[in-house]
Amino acid sequence: MRWLAALLCAPITVLAAQPSALRSGLEFASADVRALQADDFANPGMLWVDRGAKLWSTPAGAAAQSCAGCHREAAVSMKGVATRYPRFDREAGAVLNLEARINRCRSTRQQADPLGFESDELLALTAYVAHQSRGQVPIPADDAASRAARERGREQYFRRQGQMNLACTHCHDRLAGRRLLAETISEGHGNGYPAYRLEWQGLGSLQRRLRACFTGVRAEAPPFGAPELVELELYLTQRAGPLRIETPAVRR
Amino acid sequence: MLARIQVPAQARQGEIVTIRIAIQHPMETGYRIDHFGRRIARNVIHTLAVRFGGTEVFSADMGSGVAANPFLQFHVRAQASGEFSFEWVDDSGARGSERATLTVV
DSSP states (O other): OHHHHHHHHHHHHHHHTOOOSOOOGGGGSOHHHHHHHHOTTTOTHHHHHHHHHHHHTSOBTTTTBOHHHHHOOHHHHTTTGGGGOSEEETTTTEEEOHHHHHHHHIIIIIOOOOOOTTOHHHHHHHHHHHHTTTTOOOOOOOSHHHHHHHHHHHHHHTSOBTTTTBOHHHHHTTSTTSEETTEEOOOOOOTTOSEEETTTTEEEOHHHHHHHHHHHTTOOOOOTTOHHHHHHHHHHHHHTTTOOOOSSOEEO | OOEEEEOOSEEOTTOEEEEEEEEOOOOBOSOOBOTTSOBOOOBOEEEEEEEETTEEEEEEEOOTTSOSSOEEEEEEEOOSOEEEEEEEEETTOOEEEEEEEEEEO
16 A cells, blocks of 8 residues: 555655756856856957947947937946846837847937847947846836736747747756757756857847747747747746846857 | 957066956858858958067967957066057958056066
């Protein structure tokens, strides 16, 4: 009868053993990658942060206005800003991530052409702004429109897609820590982006990383800036819960 | 070309100091092919020289084996106050330079 008692107790044990602490992508990286991120000089992402600092005070557009012209010191005015994005923007009537918010500021305030997705300039400014919130915990937006968008992102996270017929959850919840060929599967948190990936030999946005996953499961990747990607970003922000912002992170 | 350099502002006489430099550069190997099947021309920082008060104290000859955004570190013994000058040039002919002063106390 003892085996029967053990069997009956088993489900309870499994429930109790659910992992509760979230692990940043950094914990799945090798020691040398972690060392690269820990050293602010060796971290190659800081080259983009430095470039962002220069762009911050460079006038642009027909208004000949620089970011610093309105926002002054980024260390003060941009502290904690990255913790609140993506969020619904009433003026734009859409959910904006940090990149889109910067581009919106460019077109409305500076009267300049928006910077291209994954351009060094946009990545540099985004990394510079997000870097001001390093060590802070994101606060998921809580208005009705943001909540609705987040729900769509959540649905997408759990929906099977592509020729491999996989959802995000299949790897990043069930198989985190296991190997996918030479890669260690992480929990899929975006708290370090824009991040320097050794594979890219450069800085890239979270959307670029998400698109790589779409290609990986042989699904059609939405274009940069597509609502699906922003909604997924929004859901991931909430999913990453108390993980602190690491921008610029270094990943493999 | 954007670069970051790290030179301590002050050092004691005879102290060994660490000098670091990171340069933002694609370090294009010349082995890659673009979407149209054309070879992407090699463009790496092939020479970097560091002088202290006009005397060369460190130099590097780099090739396509060096990753993008090269990061170099070396050590020098601080003998007298002076200025470090960093100069580098890539295959496209683009040049970069940085300067930093070290004071021996």
